[in-house]
Amino acid sequence: MSSRSGYGDIFAGHARTKRTPVPRVAATPDLVVEDAEGGFCGAVVGFDRSYDGEFVKLEDAQGRVRLFALREAAFLIDGKPVTLVRPVTRPAAPESARSASGSTRVAGLRAKVALPSRIWVEGVHDAALVERVWGHDLRVEGVVVEHLAGLDNLADRLAEFRPGPGRRVGVLVDHLVTGSKETGLTAGLGPDVLVTGHPYIDVWEAVRPAAVGIAEWPRVPRGEDWKTGVCRRLGWGTPQDGWRRVYGAVTSFRDLEAPLIGAVERLVDFVTIDNLSGS
Structure with a gap:
């Protein structure tokens, strides 16, 4: 069809039918999201699967845990819709002989009855x-x-x-x-x-500041919430964003x-x- 017809490319789609792609975000532990439908806000603490699909477990500040289906654009992060997906499990790297604390790692560790202490x-x-x-x-x-x-x-x-x-x-x-x-x-x-x-x-x-890529921790005046003040001065966004940086480092x-x-x-x-x- 000629472009002079005045109709343009009929396969391009009408402007009202075009949808802005919704970002896909890995639901990593402690990621804080909001249920777009009901407003429940909580951190990712796990997953579940049933006959009707996969679900993410969210825990709010009061310790309440709820299940939500992993549906398209079902959640909000900083007020913007996202689609949560399960994190990709990477192949395990060869295990070091030392634990993260520097102690000798015990191979083949079995579950042990917890001490009373x-x-x-x-x-x-x-x-x-x-x-x-x-x-x-x-x-x-x-x-x-x-x-x-x-x-x-x-x-x-x-x-x-x-x-x-x-x-x-x-x-x-x-x-x-x-x-x-x-x-x-x-x-x-x-x-x-x-x-x-x-x-x-x-x-x-x-x-250590070097671990999170900064020269030093900012000084926050007394009376101001410390985590909020640190994130504001470092440009880290919310305290939840800051925590992901700290924990990951x-x-x-x-x-x-x-x-x-x-x-x-x-x-x-x-x-x-x-x-x-x-x-």
Whole structure:
């Protein structure tokens, strides 16, 4: 057909029928998305499959977990529609003889009954970084790491747990410096509770700046939310975006500052000493 007909290319499609492609985003752990239909907002914590398709599990800030079908443009990130897809599983690389913490890796590790003792950390990010670096060691020893959802809950959790001989609690605390609120909340807890910590405002700051590609962590004025302030000054977007950068940058103990490494190592020793001695 001649272009002079005035109708143009009839195979080009009408402007109203053209659709803007929706980005496909890998649903990696801790990615925060919003259900486009109902508004539920949560982090990716897993997947499920049934007779009618595949689903992603989202956990919100209150710990509620819901399933959502992996449909086209079913989710929002920063208010923009996306299509979530399951991450591609890459072939496993040859396993190093050393774990991420630098200890000798135990080959053929089988599940072990958890010790009565526990390690408690303040929040989800603390727990994720401890698992990232010391996860292998903790599974070897049968140590469970739990997060407190805030240090203000420590007294109630200890009253419920009732530490004692062979039932110890190690507590990892952010910003554990003389005169701080954190020091006051963790004083005089008894011989079966060990509190260690680092001087940084947040566990993010215990990650070496070079590991995340910056010269230094920005200074955030007191009273401003630290994670939000850091992300604003570094151009990292939301705190959820910043966390993905931080978590993805940590592959071994070499990516962490010495105070955090020492604090965790002392806690692991404290909660496993009875196990090591065979008592």
